[in-house]
Amino acid sequence: MSEPIAKLSKKDFESDQEVRWCPGCGDYSVLANVQRVMPELGLPRENFVFVSGIGCSSRFPYYMNTYGFHTIHGRAPAFATGIKVARPELSVWVITGDGDGLSIGGNHMLHVIRRNVDLQILLFNNRIYGLTKGQYSPTSRLGMRNKSVPMGVIDAPIEPIAFALGAGATFVARTVDVDAPALQDVLRRAHEHKGTAFVEILQNCPVYNDGEWAAIEDKKTRVDAGLPLEHGQPLVFGSKGQRRGIRIEHGVPTVVPLRDDEDPVAAGITVHDEKHESPAYAFALATLAPPVFPIPTGVLRAVERPSYERLLEDQVTGAIAARGPGSLAKLLHSGDTWTVG
Amino acid sequence: MSSSQGPIASGSSHPKKSQRLDRVAIRFAGDSGDGVQLTGTKFTESTALAGNDLSTLPDFPAEIRAPAGTLAGVSGYQIHFASQDIRTPADQADVLVAFNPAALRACLADVRSGGLVIINSDTFTEKNFERAGYSEDPLPDARERFQLVEVPVTRLTLEAVRDLGLSQREAGRSKNFFALGLMYWLYGRPLESTFAWIESRFEGEVREANIRVLKAGYHFGETSEVFPVSFEVPRAKIEPGTYRNITGNTALAYGCVAASVTMDRPLVVGAYPITPASDVLHELAKHRSFGVKTVQAEDEIAAVSAAIGASFAGMLGLTVTSGPGFLLKQEAINLAVVAELPLVIVDVQRAGPSTGLPTKEEQADLLCALFGRSSDSPLPVLAPATPSECFSVMLEAFRIAVKYMTPVVVLSDSYLASSAEPWRLPDVAALPRQGIAFRTDPDGFFPYLRDTETLARPWAIPGTPGLEHRIGGLEKQDGKGNVSYLPENHQRMTDLRHAKIAGIVQDVPPVEPYGATSGKLLVVGWGGTHGAITTAVDDARAVGHDVASVHLRHLNPLPPNLGEVLRRFDRVLVAELNTGQLWRLLRAEFLVDAQSLTKVQGQPFRVSDLRSGIDRMLGVAS
Ligand code: SF4
Numbered sequence: 019m020s021e022p023i024a025k026l027s028k029k030d031f032e033s034d035q036e037v038r039w040c041p042g043c044g045d046y047s048v049l050a051n052v053q054r055v056m057p058e059l060g061l062p063r064e065n066f067v068f069v070s071g072i073g074c075s076s077r078f079p080y081y082m083n084t085y086g087f088h089t090i091h092g093r094a095p096a097f098a099t100g101i102k103v104a105r106p107e108l109s110v111w112v113i114t115g116d117g118d119g120l121s122i123g124g125n126h127m128l129h130v131i132r133r134n135v136d137l138q139i140l141l142f143n144n145r146i147y148g149l150t151k152g153q154y155s156p157t158s159r160l161g162m163r164n165k166s167v168p169m170g171v172i173d174a175p176i177e178p179i180a181f182a183l184g185a186g187a188t189f190v191a192r193t194v195d196v197d198a199p200a201l202q203d204v205l206r207r208a209h210e211h212k213g214t215a216f217v218e219i220l221q222n223c224p225v226y227n228d229g230e231w232a233a234i235e236d237k238k239t240r241v242d243a244g245l246p247l248e249h250g251q252p253l254v255f256g257s258k259g260q261r262r263g264i265r266i267e268h269g270v271p272t273v274v275p276l277r278d279d280e281d282p283v284a285a286g287i288t289v290h291d292e293k294h295e296s297p298a299y300a301f302a303l304a305t306l307a308p309p310v311f312p313i314p315t316g317v318l319r320a321v322e323r324p325s326y327e328r329l330l331e332d333q334v335t336g337a338i339a340a341r342g343p344g345s346l347a348k349l350l351h352s353g354d355t356w357t358v359g
Numbered sequence: 360m361s362s363s364q365g366p367i368a369s370g371s372s373h374p375k376k377s378q379r380l381d382r383v384a385i386r387f388a389g390d391s392g393d394g395v396q397l398t399g400t401k402f403t404e405s406t407a408l409a410g411n412d413l414s415t416l417p418d419f420p421a422e423i424r425a426p427a428g429t430l431a432g433v434s435g436y437q438i439h440f441a442s443q444d445i446r447t448p449a450d451q452a453d454v455l456v457a458f459n460p461a462a463l464r465a466c467l468a469d470v471r472s473g474g475l476v477i478i479n480s481d482t483f484t485e486k487n488f489e490r491a492g493y494s495e496d497p498l499p500d501a502r503e504r505f506q507l508v509e510v511p512v513t514r515l516t517l518e519a520v521r522d523l524g525l526s527q528r529e530a531g532r533s534k535n536f537f538a539l540g541l542m543y544w545l546y547g548r549p550l551e552s553t554f555a556w557i558e559s560r561f562e563g564e565v566r567e568a569n570i571r572v573l574k575a576g577y578h579f580g581e582t583s584e585v586f587p588v589s590f591e592v593p594r595a596k597i598e599p600g601t602y603r604n605i606t607g608n609t610a611l612a613y614g615c616v617a618a619s620v621t622m623d624r625p626l627v628v629g630a631y632p633i634t635p636a637s638d639v640l641h642e643l644a645k646h647r648s649f650g651v652k653t654v655q656a657e658d659e660i661a662a663v664s665a666a667i668g669a670s671f672a673g674m675l676g677l678t679v680t681s682g683p684g685f686l687l688k689q690e691a692i693n694l695a696v697v698a699e700l701p702l703v704i705v706d707v708q709r710a711g712p713s714t715g716l717p718t719k720e721e722q723a724d725l726l727c728a729l730f731g732r733s734s735d736s737p738l739p740v741l742a743p744a745t746p747s748e749c750f751s752v753m754l755e756a757f758r759i760a761v762k763y764m765t766p767v768v769v770l771s772d773s774y775l776a777s778s779a780e781p782w783r784l785p786d787v788a789a790l791p792r793q794g795i796a797f798r799t800d801p802d803g804f805f806p807y808l809r810d811t812e813t814l815a816r817p818w819a820i821p822g823t824p825g826l827e828h829r830i831g832g833l834e835k836q837d838g839k840g841n842v843s844y845l846p847e848n849h850q851r852m853t854d855l856r857h858a859k860i861a862g863i864v865q866d867v868p869p870v871e872p873y874g875a876t877s878g879k880l881l882v883v884g885w886g887g888t889h890g891a892i893t894t895a896v897d898d899a900r901a902v903g904h905d906v907a908s909v910h911l912r913h914l915n916p917l918p919p920n921l922g923e924v925l926r927r928f929d930r931v932l933v934a935e936l937n938t939g940q941l942w943r944l945l946r947a948e949f950l951v952d953a954q955s956l957t958k959v960q961g962q963p964f965r966v967s968d969l970r971s972g973i974d975r976m977l978g979v980a981s
Contacts, residue, residue: 126657344646
């Protein structure tokens with residue numbers, strides 16, 4: 019049978035394939051952290067499946083020594099839905115990017131989230147098309163210039179977290195490629211969640227869009243550029259002397275300066291509630307962006323809703339309980355029959 | 360009788376004479392709201408119970424809510440029944456039951472001259488003539504050319520239910536039962552099964568109304584003097600067994616369930632609603648108790664992708680669609696070709712490129728199935744010939760998919776989908792069982808090691824310890840299955856994929872020509888044209904022509920002896936409902952000087968289309 023799970027280590031999740039991302043690519047760090055977290059999740063290795071579409075990040079499954087399926091552009095959520103529906107006991111991870119997941123695959127992303135299929139979706143957001151060598155993506159900033167837009171991007175970008183919330187996501191988190199502890203934490207939480215866990219990973223593409231997330235990747239600037247979320251804790255960020263908090267009123271966030279010793283709750287700073295019934299709260303968080311606001315990281319929303327594959331499985335067991343297991347002979351003979359001879 | 364006369368002639372209580380007929384074709388036609396399909400289906404059921412052989416064809420308007428009374432809104436249902444073996448719904452109707460002028464206008468050309476035309480005379484008003492596009496009353500002309508019977512169906516219906524307290528509208532809805540009752544009398548059909556059905560389906564006054572109106576129609580036939588005789592079509596000589604009526608779409612769905620049962624593997628269906636394939640999804644969605652999981656996906660691409668995902672995870676993956684959806688799926692199907700995963704794709708073909716004629720008949724996706732994907736992407740293609748054969752074709756499709764680890768395309772068509780015939784039910788216990796052998800042994804495992812006989816790679820599913828591996832759309836290294844960009848490897852893998860599919864021929868039975876083993880002319884067909892082609896061959900042989908036919912169920916690989924069979928005949932005529940797709944294929948494959956007979960009118964072949972094609976090829980005047 020399966021190897022004792024306790025004995026698994028990071029090495030057990032490394033495939034024999036040479037990793038072929040560009041040097042310095044943020045994907046390396048994500049891969050290492052995923053491999054590190056896997057042994058802790060309490061599942062035998064053979065029960066993990068990594069499914070991807072097309073793009074730099076979609077090479078990910080080849081490097082994981084688990085089951086893996088590198089599918090076609092944008093459709094990974096649909097393949098993953100089929101896998102999970104077929105075998106709910108498997109832990110299915112979707113690896114996608116901003117182009118794969120939100121441009122060509124936007125429709126599938128919308129529907130997989132709305133159905134709440136129990137998957138972990140890691141969306142690597144580098145705000146660029148890397149594999150096709152540097153065209154702008156649906157998350158690229160307005161005005162960005164590159165090969166396919168020499169005069170600058172004119173289509174408004176999409177905010178992945180807001181998209182996921184709009185689709186009715188039950189679990190939404192954001193993390194940063196190089197922030198190992200926070201990334202690992204989010205991966206564990208995503209795995210625990212029963213339903214679609216949507217995780218945006220801010221990822222640097224040093225070749226085509228270097229420094230897109232520099233402020234939050236750099237440990238020194240991260241304190242001022244990021245807003246680490248913790249359930250039950252006030253929304254506070256900033257270095258000593260720069261301490262600030264976020265107040266959200268009627269869905270509108272504002273930055274409130276705080277003295278270093280000031281009680282944020284007394285100062286009216288919002289306390290983070292990832293289980294907020296209304297997605298409006300998480301949506302307000304999703305709108306926080308530089309230069310006025312810090313980038314929230316961590317779990318923005320985590321609520322319970324039955325997952326699609328469970329409900330489907332329940333229909334099967336329900337039908338069998340009500341009618342007994344299907345009989346082919348009975349099925350063929352249903353309706354009017356007549357006998358000759 | 361004219362509509363002004365009283366509905367029921369008095370005093371004719373003695374039984375009328377009954378006349379024997381070999382076969383009859385009846386067309387019911389009216390507005391979509393007239394219950395035409397229901398009338399046709401019920402008549403078909405009782406005809407089957409009466410022991411006739413039969414074939415039916417519904418004809419739906421494309422618009423769900425076309426304006427009432429217009430040609431666009433005409434819904435038709437033809438049933439052909441006989442005391443001998445028949446295979447088509449008949450070229451021409453002997454009887455037309457027209458619920459309104461539009462139905463008369465749409466169908467009269469398909470009625471044999473001198474045939475019986477029964478109309479609901481209450482609807483033959485100036486206003487309805489206009490709606491139907493008649494500039495003048497069509498009845499005087501119809502009286503000349505047909506036996507026209509004018510029955511005030513609406514009025515008689517309302518009269519029959521007057522005391523039930525139904526609104527005029529509600530009461531009027533029962534009028535199709537009047538027509539049904541009348542036809543039951545005319546052809547000596549028992550009413551019981553329809554009574555039972557009404558009882559189970561309706562309640563209260565509506566149930567009572569339908570029963571009364573059905574009886575009223577029957578009694579009208581019996582007592583009114585407009586029908587001096589009734590007819591009797593004796594039982595057909597039919598192979599012993601238990602029968603039921605089946606449409607192609609239902610048989611398809613049952614075939615999928617049967618594949619799941621006989622292979623002992625649950626079925627996962629990814630589908631997106633599309634005419635005329637949706638009924639297969641509807642049918643499969645009923646069968647959760649067989650473990651069938653249907654996923655109504657967000658689009659055609661997601662539907663096939665989910666099915667492939669399920670197959671990767673070890674289930675039987677199925678997707679069902681029609682032409683436009685089939686195209687959308689091709690990239691995902693290409694992945695299944697390279698990933699070498701079992702998958703069945705059903706394309707219930709419909710007419711025209713793009714949206715075309717969504718409810719109409721054509722078989723023009725053959726080359727798309729064979730060659731409609733980028734690069735070299737071979738896969739097996741099967742096509743059922745009759746509604747009931749859809750069942751066994753699905754069983755075969757799944758068997759091939761699993762045995763050879765390949766996607767399989769099944770080409771049905773809108774005619775097969777909705778036409779019905781009696782089906783002798785197979786003995787479930789005798790259906791071949793084919794258990795699935797997943798790879799479990801890690802020793803020496805590589806994902807692209809091949810079975811020496813079938814060239815299939817192993818099916819190693821997630822959850823199996825020690826077999827963790829990655830597959831995908833990038834070209835695979837022969838054997839090991841790692842990504843490979845090497846030129847010789849791509850050549851080798853392309854050749855292997857071809858050889859694997861070509862090798863399926865070992866499971867394809869040789870064809871046996873119908874009618875004669877050799878001779879002057881061979882008609883080759885495939886798919887839903889089988890009934891028309893074989894009937895035409897029978898008719899031509901009956902008048903002494905030297906003609907035979909071959910009907911292809913396997914379009915790829917083609918049957919092993921096909922080239923040799925084609926050469927046994929002086930001439931070959933390929934008959935198909937497209938502009939010559941199989942014809943091109945056979946010429947390319949076998950270098951035979953085959954000729955092509957085609958039709959693309961959104962309608963099946965008529966037997967007469969084929970008869971004149973045969974006569975032309977034989978150089979005889981038709
Ligand atoms: S192109 Fe960018 S995202 Fe792609 S591998 Fe290279 S660095 Fe990473």
